[in-house]
Amino acid sequence: MRVSILYPFSCLLSAALVSGEASEAACDELASVLPNSTFYPEAPTYNASISSYPFLQLRLHPSCIVRPNSPHDVATALSILKDSNCTKFAVKGGGHNANAGFNNVEDGVTIDMQSLNHVEVALGDEVVRVGAGSLWQDVYDVAEKRNLTAMGGRIGVVGTAGFLTGGGISFFSPEHGWSCDAVVNFEVVLSSGKIVNANATSNPDLFAALKGGQFNFGIVTRFDLKAYPATTLWGGRTVYHPNATESLLTAYTNFKMGEFDPYAAGWVTVRYNHTAATFSPISIMWYTKPAQKPGALKQIMDVKPQLMDGKVEAPISEHTRNASRQVVADPERTIWTTTSFSISPRIMHRIHKLWADLVPEVSKQYAYAKPIAELTFQALPGPPRNGSSPNSFGFTADETPEKDLIFLQIIFTFTDAAATEGFEEALKDFLKLIEGVSKEEGVLHRYKYLNFAASFQDPFSSYGGDQKETLKKVARKYDPQGVFQLQVSKGFKLF
Incomplete structure (x- = not known):
């Protein structure tokens, strides 16, 4: 019970008091102090906020939603919530994290930052x-x-x-x-x-x-x-024939093991559509110096046969607007997880084979949910260097993850909530098997990228023990009552 020792007024000690009535009382107080920023379920603004989440599993229903218009409104809301008998709350920025409850809350209060969009x-x-x-x-x-x-x-x-x-x-x-x-x-x-x-x-x-x-x-x-x-970028989506999968994985492996090119970015994905029973290899790559294209991307771009070539030279805003259409076109449910490994000649092929052999059978069990599975490989950024201010990821300045490491994202997208638990267990199984293969190859790396981590993972521990302890000290210093550890509904916590 280390948390309750650190935070003597722990909400853990009064969990029985945390109820729908408590959150409703908090909402009433918020509405009295922030009347133009607090919205109940019958309000159009409330419903618009819920429907703005890009994935269906995120569309929970808090007792009320607060949309602050200034930092002072945020401070007011936090003060009320802190004194509200441990009412659970969540904070929504863009709402794109796929873990249910990380940016919204059932009952409780959601602070939707949408109005702070300047x-x-x-x-x-x-x-x-x-x-x-x-x-x-x-x-x-x-x-x-x-x-x-x-x-x-x-x-x-x-x-x-x-x-x-x-x-x-x-x-x-x-x-x-x-x-x-x-x-x-x-x-x-x-x-x-x-x-x-x-x-x-x-x-x-x-x-x-x-x-x-x-x-x-x-x-x-x-x-x-x-x-x-501002600059233009050259690149975009290329879809290959299924027969090109091994060639694409080899090309990306060679890209990672070859001379580092700081202007080449992006990822490769193998996508399995269970309804159509098809695998689709895809690259989504960009080159930030169009006059010098394709640079180190040449081998990836030369993989054949190709079914669709969507590469263009365009401003960043056009590339991101096009990518958004893929996300918002048809909202579904999605869950994902991640791991990392050092590049080697065989590792991407071994991981893909393991996944491709098993994913049709896993998907078949939940065919009613029309699942689509994806396996995505991409590079990690490098750490701060040349005396730059540090971040929290635990890489030293002399490490080169941008050259050596790949992080993997394993994804299921589906339509029926009843399949959620099954797909989550499948992700855990895939993760165990893939990390086993990576360990066998001697390339498994500790790091888990937080933005793609599943709710059952602990990305902070993957930063390294000393780094997590440092984060804990900062949390104690700036949040001594543990409000963000104990009242925020879910998320990756330090304690």
């Missing part, structure tokens, strides 16, 4: 200031008007907040590293209600912790991001 470019200092409710499409559209861009998401409908506090992988990550390392300042509301800035000189321990530690310390209300010159 994007502005600061004159003279080349900083893009982004509200925590902004989507990346908003950021790119505004910044490109000033011939600037940012280290953001590769799908426009992804939110800025969870993406950046979980790490963030950008088109420019091979060259510049994690997106969170392009944050120059976080504006944060602490559980005390105090609004602070976290940057290299002010609260630097909190600054590092927020780069990978997510919501364990406070609610970020604004990100100040380093701006980069």
Whole structure:
């Protein structure tokens, strides 16, 4: 019971009191203090917020939704919730994390940051200031008007907040590293209600912790991001004939084992559609220096036969807008998990064979849910170097994950909630088998990318024991009552 020792007023000790009545009372108080920002289930704004979640399993129903219009509104809401008999709450940025309960709550209170969606470019200092409710499409559209861009998401409908506090992988990550390392300042509301800035000189321990530690310390209300010159990208989706799968995996293996190219980004996926009983190999790759294309992507682009070539040269905003159409076209349920390994000549082929041999049989058991399974391989960014401010991932400056490592995403997308438990167990089985193969090859790596981790995983432990202890110290310092450990409904917690 270490948590209750650390936090003597622990909600764990009064769990019996935490009920629908308590959350309703909290909602009533929120409505009295923030009447224009608190919404009940009968309100159109409430229903719009619920329907904005991109995956169906996320569409839970809180007792009320608070949509703050300022950091001070966030502070007010936190103060009420902290004193509300341990009412559970969740915080929604873009709402793209696939783990149910991580960005919404059944009963309880959801703080929807959607109204904090301002994007502005600061004159003279080349900083893009982004509200925590902004989507990346908003950021790119505004910044490109000033011939600037940012280290953001590769799908426009992804939110800025969870993406950046979980790490963030950008088109420019091979060259510049994690997106969170392009944050120059976080504006944060602490559980005390105090609004602070976290940057290299002010609260630097909190600054590092927020780069990978997510919501364990406070609610970020604004990100100040380093701006980069706007550019066009060359690339996009290529769909290959199923017979090209082995060639594509070999090409990506050679790409990773060859000379590192900082302008080549993206991933390869093998997709299994159970209804059609087909496997589809796909590459989604970009080159950030179009005049020099295809660079190290040549072997991947040369794989044949191809069924569709969607590569174009276009502004970032066009690539992300196109990618968003794939996500929002037909909302379904999805669950995913992740692991990492060092590249070797055989490992991608071995993992794929294991998965491809088993996934049709797994999918057959839940055919009524019309499952689609995906196996995706992509590169990790490099750590901060040259004296840059640290992040929380535990890689040292002399490590080269951008060259050596691949992280894997294993996904099921489906239509029927009844299949959820079965697919979650299947993910656990796949993870155990794949990590077994990776260990046998001597290439298994500790790291688990938080933004793609399943609810049953512990990404903070994968950062390394010392790093997790550091995060715990920061949480105790900035949230001494443990509000974000005990009252936030779900998520990756430190205690």
